Amino acid sequence: MEILLEQLQGIPPIYLIQLVFWLLAGLISFVFSLGNARIWTSISIGFFLILLSQFYLLNKLFHTPTTAAFTYITGTVAIMLITHGFLEYYVFCRTFEITGRKQTVYLTTILLLVLSWVFLAINPEPSMFTVRNIKMVENAIWVFLTLMNLEIIRKIYYAIKDSPISKAFICFGIVFLCILLWKGSELYLQVFQWDRLWGNIAFQLDLDEVGFDLDIKLDDSEEYWRRINVARQVYDYAGLLAAMAVSGTFAFLYKLLK
Amino acid sequence: MFQLPKGNPLFENLAVTKLKLTDVVMKLANGSFTGYASFTFPTATGILVFESGKLASTILAPSQGQSIFGFEAMTSLAEQMVTSGTGTMDVYRLSKDLTMCVHALLQGEALYRSQELALIDIKTLLERVKQEQMNGCLRIYTDEKSAMIFYKEGNPLGFFHDGSQDIDSSPGESQQLAQDPKAKLDLYTTVSADELMSHDLLDVINVAKIWDAAVARQQAELNRMNRELADKDRMQSINRLTDLENQIRTIYIEYVGNVGRGIIDKELTSAGGNSCLLEQERSEQFMTALEKAAKLLISVKKIAEMKEKISALLIQARA
Numbered sequence: 001m002e003i004l005l006e007q008l009q010g011i012p013p014i015y016l017i018q019l020v021f022w023l024l025a026g027l028i029s030f031v032f033s034l035g036n037a038r039i040w041t042s043i044s045i046g047f048f049l050i051l052l053s054q055f056y057l058l059n060k061l062f063h064t065p066t067t068a069a070f071t072y073i074t075g076t077v078a079i080m081l082i083t084h085g086f087l088e089y090y091v092f093c094r095t096f097e098i099t100g101r102k103q104t105v106y107l108t109t110i111l112l113l114v115l116s117w118v119f120l121a122i123n124p125e126p127s128m129f130t131v132r133n134i135k136m137v138e139n140a141i142w143v144f145l146t147l148m149n150l151e152i153i154r155k156i157y158y159a160i161k162d163s164p165i166s167k168a169f170i171c172f173g174i175v176f177l178c179i180l181l182w183k184g185s186e187l188y189l190q191v192f193q194w195d196r197l198w199g200n201i202a203f204q205l206d207l208d209e210v211g212f213d214l215d216i217k218l219d220d221s222e223e224y225w226r227r228i229n230v231a232r233q234v235y236d237y238a239g240l241l242a243a244m245a246v247s248g249t250f251a252f253l254y255k256l257l258k
Numbered sequence: 259m260f261q262l263p264k265g266n267p268l269f270e271n272l273a274v275t276k277l278k279l280t281d282v283v284m285k286l287a288n289g290s291f292t293g294y295a296s297f298t299f300p301t302a303t304g305i306l307v308f309e310s311g312k313l314a315s316t317i318l319a320p321s322q323g324q325s326i327f328g329f330e331a332m333t334s335l336a337e338q339m340v341t342s343g344t345g346t347m348d349v350y351r352l353s354k355d356l357t358m359c360v361h362a363l364l365q366g367e368a369l370y371r372s373q374e375l376a377l378i379d380i381k382t383l384l385e386r387v388k389q390e391q392m393n394g395c396l397r398i399y400t401d402e403k404s405a406m407i408f409y410k411e412g413n414p415l416g417f418f419h420d421g422s423q424d425i426d427s428s429p430g431e432s433q434q435l436a437q438d439p440k441a442k443l444d445l446y447t448t449v450s451a452d453e454l455m456s457h458d459l460l461d462v463i464n465v466a467k468i469w470d471a472a473v474a475r476q477q478a479e480l481n482r483m484n485r486e487l488a489d490k491d492r493m494q495s496i497n498r499l500t501d502l503e504n505q506i507r508t509i510y511i512e513y514v515g516n517v518g519r520g521i522i523d524k525e526l527t528s529a530g531g532n533s534c535l536l537e538q539e540r541s542e543q544f545m546t547a548l549e550k551a552a553k554l555l556i557s558v559k560k561i562a563e564m565k566e567k568i569s570a571l572l573i574q575a576r577a
Contacts, residue, residue, distance in 0.1 A: 037553040089554065093517060096524040098550055163515030163555045257557050 014236050019054060021243030026051030028250040033102075036257060039092060041105045042085030047246050049078035049109070053138075065126040072131070072138045073116040081109060083145045086152045086172075093159035128204070132197045136190045142183035150176050165256055171249040178245050181238035185231045194228045261404075262305075262360055263418045263425050265293060265352040274299070274345035279336050280469045282347070287311045287460060293351040294360055297335060299342045304335040307361045309354060312458035315365040327365055329463050336465075336472035341479075355415055356425065358448060359408035362394035366446035375441040383445070388412040394447035398435050405432040411450070502575045503532040506568050510548060513564040514555045521551045541572050 011019070026048045033044035053075030092098055120126065126134070150173060157169045189195040193202075274297060283306065286295060290311035297304040302320040306313060318331040318338070326334060338345065352360065370378075375398065387396070391412040398405050405419035407429065416425030417432050435441055503526065510518040525547045526532055534540035545565065552561050 037550070039554060092551070092554060096517075096521045096551060098554070160515055160517045160555065163517055164557070164560070165555050166515075257553075258559065 014240060018236075018240045018243050021240065021247055022051045022054045025243055025246035025250060028247055028254065032250050032254055038098065038100050038102050038105065039085055039088045040253075040257075041102045042081050042088060044085075044250065045105060045109055046078045046080075046082030046085060047250070049074050049081065050246070053078055065128070065131050066120050068131050069120055069126045069134045070117060072134045073120075074113060076138045076141050077109065077112050077116065079142050079145045081105075083149055083152075086149050086156070090152050090156050090159075093156055128197070128201050132190070132195075132201065135197065136187065139183050139187040139190060143180065143187055146176050146180045146183065150180070165253075168249065168253045168256055171245065171252055175242060175245040175249055178238050178242035181234050182242050185234040185238065189228065189231050189235070192224075194224070194231070261418075262294065262296070262350075262363075263352065263356065263416075263422075264348075265350045265356065265424065268293075268349040268351055270346075270348045272347045272349075274339050274347050275343060277339065277347060278469060279332075279339055279472075280466045283313070283460070283465045286349070287313065291349075291351065292354050292357050293349065294357065295347060295349045297339070297345060297347050299338045299345040301342075302334070302338055304331065304338065305364060306335075307357060307364060309357050309361070313460045313463070314357070314361045314457070316459060316463075317364045328459065329468075332459075332463050332465065333468050333472070336468045337475070340472045340476040355410045356408060358393055358410070358450065359395045359415060362446040362448035363397065363406065366394050366448035368444060368446055370443055370445040373443050373445075375436060375443050376439055378443075380436060380443075383443075387445075392447045393450055394445065397444040397446070398432060398441055399444075400435065400438050400440050400442070403431075403435055405435045407432055498575070499532045499535060502535050502571065505571055506535070509564060509567050509571070510552075513560055514552050517555065521548065525551070535572060536576055538576070541576075545569070545572075 029044040029047040033041045033048065036044070053071050055071050088100075153169050153173050153176065157166055157173070160166050160169070186195065190198070268291075282295065286306070286308050288311065291308045292310050293308060295306045295308070297306075302318055304318040305316070307315040315327070316329075316331040316335070317325055317327050318334045319325040325331075370383075383396075386392075387394075387409055389412065392409055393411060394409055396407045396409065398407075403419070405417065407417055408415040408425070414429070416427060417429050418425050419431035419435070422431075503522075507519060507522045510522055514521070525544055526534070528547065529540055529544045534544050545568065548568070549561055549565060552564065556564075
């Protein structure tokens, strides 16, 4: 408990608020997944998994590289599930076919997470580079699939424009815009090695020295500090807005389908 | 059609619908019957005259229009028997001579037809009948009454008038009628009874074929009518189902939006068409499918409301 309190005190307030909202969003979406149609289960379980992927913020509780890597893989599973759900919804709008069972969604999710853990367990403990690579892959997938989801949501909205639930898809559109900024800004920082994790790596390995010897400019953050700062602000606030939008959207959806 | 003497009735008021013309003709022919069979239909009267089992004449007189004879009459008689649905048959045995006279009346050679009695010398005419030893029938009539005198070889066989059942031996009514200034006469002659027996219409008319053809035509007509009736029923059923389907579609769209149109179409196709709406089990499966799809679009409360409305329609339709 003490560690938890100490940990919470160590988290910047904006991440703490973000964590609270992700907790809220996770709970609402999980409860929502229980009482609704199969297609909603994929979507809501996916959003619930974002909560698990945000636990990396409590990095003293989950400080091992393996657990950190696992939370990032969980994030990847989350967006894949969400995308699968929206794709299914789009297929329903075009063919009016509903297939599958809720239990299958739950079991597949658990299986994927277990396999991910096994994958990490049977391989050497991930280095800081590996953890950062996994995080970058996660962000790349999030950005790509978020763009795809925005297009799917647009198409779903036009297919069910006059249905009561169509407004919820506008909310999902807002959610994905926030997520695009959130994950996109972090990917941007990672691609140019302006992210905090790279900073830690560079500090620990003293890479500047290596770069000097090899005449490679490893850190140009001094020159682009303004845009780096903007990207970090976008990452912080878009993440917070995404968490709030997900909570709000699921609460709205719950009201619409009650 | 004028009345004929009834002689000795063999059958009276037999329902024609239960008879086959072939059987009737064969029975009378095989029984060496002498007399006539009369068929009375709502729109026509048919008569078959037999002389010792040989078909001497066939006539069919419609209530309106010209009488027809021979093959044509037999064909029409068969059609009347098959199609009329009502009608009676009477069979009367007569003497050979009287049968010959009936034949003359129906199909004999007309020496006079609608001749005004006042314009001819009836005595001279009767002498001519006697002298020429005519076989036949002299018919005297007004608009209200008629009387007949049957002759064999120029001698009167008997007298018959409207209202009587059989042949009289006295000419009372005929004489009275002959004095009416408006009276007219017809005189029909024919060959002798023996000569008449030398011809048999059954040698040239295949009654069985005529009957079978009439039955086949009637059956074809019945089949056509049944088909039309079935088509009409089917169309009514289709229209009723289409109306029901449209009502359900309207309610569903009202709740879930235009996407509901596609859902209804798809689920009806899956259920094997809108006929499922009238069957309890299949319509319940259809409703479950609609509900499953609606769960993705509207609230549980609205689904219950919608289901109630659609179920009411289905119950009403099934009732």
